[in-house]
Amino acid sequence: MQRRATVRDVAAAAGVSQATASRALSGNSSVSPDLARRVLAASRELGYTANVMARALRTQQTGTIGVVVPAITNPYFISAVEALERVLADSQRSLVLCDAQNSPTVEAERIELLVNRMVDGLVVVPVSRDSAPALRAAAARGPVVQFDRFVDDTGTDFVGADNVDGVRQAMNHLRSKGARSIAYVGAKPTSSAASERLRAYQELAGPDELSGELLGEFSTEWGQEAARRLIACDALPEAIMCGSDTIAVGLLAVLRDAGIGVPGEVLVASYDDSLMGRITSPRLTSVRQPVDVMAREAVRLLDDAPSDERPPRKSIFTPSLVIRESSGGDSAR
DSSP: OOOOOOHHHHHHHHTSOHHHHHHHHTTOTTSOHHHHHHHHHHHHHHTOOOOHHHHHHHHSOOSEEEEEESOTTSHHHHHHHHHHHHHHHTTTOEEEEEEOTTOHHHHHHHHHHHHHTTOSEEEEOOSSGGGHHHHHHHHTTSOEEEESSOOSSSSOEEEEEOHHHHHHHHHHHHHHTTOOOEEEEEEOTTSHHHHHHHHHHHHHSOTTTEEEEEEEOSSHHHHHHHHHHHHHSSSOOSEEEESSHHHHHHHHHHHHHTTOOTTTTOEEEEEEOOHHHHSSSSOOEEEEOOHHHHHHHHHHHHTTOOOSSSOOOEEEEOOEEEOOGGGTOOTTO
């Protein structure tokens, strides 16, 4: 039987010390990316597999990160989880995903479950402001990073995108296409993402542009209901800004069934640039959040958790607008 490769074998093959190889294999961020890649390449060539249970007992680390999202049915959260998984794989770590079912109570149960299973840290997209107690309790036991949405006074880091700037880009684009009345269809402001996008619309739209706000939840069903309400009005707005792609997809379906042309009769822009928005007809103009960069930053912050010497940080990244057919853009993009 062939002898099982050891860390010493990997270190020799990579031309590094055993300590460096061990740190690289455990995902320690102190190892430079080039060295880490060299060590990981050597480990693959040798067929090295770590004894996870032994390492967990020795280092008090499991190599696993817990991730909790409000709803795994939301394509944007799926893309965020995929980005996190890619970053963690670079350091031979994995993730455990939990669905909070849009409930702070379920979310608290999932967070406690993950902490009790001794994950090395948590990345949480909070359901709402009511998520604060569970986040505070988790942060007292290990590293926690809030992702995409933020709840104050939890002692945790945050990674997200600038929602105000994203809405500004979309609104300016709709104006450039000649829209003089813009309605907003979004979620009730129970989360930071929902409230910031709504506030941005209210602050950025001129008095003559405001054409009503319809607030429900981040769901396709709400988008459908909002579209029916808009159709029932005396006149449609010239443009509709949606707070998420999930809302916009439902809205587009009802407009299409009613024979209302998009972008011919009404322009539509959205937020998140998820896969579902790229395959609708017409394809959605949408604000893209830099999830790959955000995921990388979230993992970096997990490895450098807040302490007495380092207060919690907020890392805010700039989104970009992807222009497609729903606002009269280039269908090739």
